Amino acid sequence: MAKEIQVTFDCADPGALAEFWAAALGYQVQGPPPGFATWPDALTAWGVPEDQWNSKSAIVDPDGKGSRIFFQRVPEGKTVKNRVHLDVRSAPGLEGDERLAALEAEAARLAPLGATKVEVREDMQSIFIVMQDPEGNEFCLD
Incomplete structure (x- = not known):
């Protein structure tokens, strides 16, 4: 189970x-x-x-x-890259320019809430955006 x-x-x-x-x-x-x-x-x-x-x-x-x-x-602050992170599925099924536009729109929505856009990456023909939450924890818009 x-x-x-x-x-x-x-x-x-x-x-x-x-x-x-x-x-x-x-x-x-x-x-x-x-x-x-x-x-x-x-x-x-x-x-x-x-x-x-x-x-x-x-x-x-x-x-x-x-x-x-x-x-x-916890008393200690974040000091290194996360070993585990969340992938926020923001553009499932989308490809190319349509996918990037959906990911960028989600990054723009999260920025005023305290998220920081780190970079856009391409991996194995897929585009995703690396972000950080308000305390610096990495997550990806996928």
Whole structure:
């Protein structure tokens, strides 16, 4: 039987990175557990100090099909290239100029959210764009 997976990002600002990736992927920030109207209500009830409220966040696919993505605050900053990264499928089935135009449009949509375009690459007759999220994590528009 196949296992569900969760992708976890170590980061400095889980709330902000969750908001970025929710917008990038069409996900939503995971709401509080049943019985609580807001996360501050839940965290207060659980006795979590306010300075730790942004230590974790998660986003979920509103259709329930995609993997949950979890963000956890860590003390160290990012120092090297990611060994694992996300490919955001932004132009499936498209080729040539049409593919590049769709990828460039997605890069332009993500830039005001905090993404940075690194470069356009061509590999094995396919074009993709290397990007970075607001904390410098690499991902590709594919």
